[in-house]
Amino acid sequence: MKYFLTGLMALFIFGCKEQPSKEEQSHKQDIIQKAVDTVIKKVTPPKPKFRSFEGLADTTFIRLADFSDGFAYDLRYATENNFLKAKVYDCAECYTRVKTAKALIKANAEFKQHGVKIKFYDCYRPNSVQYKMWEIVPNPQYVANPKKGSIHNRGGAVDITLVTLNGEELDMGTDFDFFGKKAYHDNFDLPKEILDNRKLLKETMERHGFWSIRTEWWHYNLSSASKDKVANFKWNCD
Incomplete structure (x- = not known):
């Protein structure tokens, strides 16, 4: 033409x-x-900037960045900056199942009304990576036994914090993967700012179908993902 x-x-x-x-x-x-x-x-109609969920099953694994640019990332297990002191991912990518991604995008839209957004430390974790972690720290208090798998291996768990829209992290009282009472949700012996930040994170995530675990302020599971199968889907690293 x-x-x-x-x-x-x-x-x-x-x-x-x-x-x-x-x-x-x-x-x-x-x-x-x-x-x-x-x-x-x-x-000529413009090409869409992001992919659509249309036609995708809720259990399909997708790369979150292909569907939204509204998130921040610091995927620690693709580095040595984690409690394992080892890199267990070949490259830093955040994959989830479609239903998890949909819930995260909705939660993030609400966070943005408060001038913050989600930052990811970890997303879906292939079960083969769970085995790597178990070899390094074979302790169920810190790492889920790969024979049973965790909700991370099911594509329904994320480790997150909140950052301002300019990328500055909100103070949550501890770093990611701090194993101690200071990271507990029921520890209220903390400055008000920290408690308010954790409350914003927890209550917003719960409104969008996630639940937390008592000992880790950063960990959230999608309620509907607990019965999904443990997966070993692996993404390609370009």
């Missing part, structure tokens, strides 16, 4: 008079090109 319009307009303009000079020809060609680009822009 582009080449047809260009040729048609060129024949119309140049066929109406004697052969123009090189300068006139160049100027008119620019005018033609702008006109053609305008027509093409009007008749």
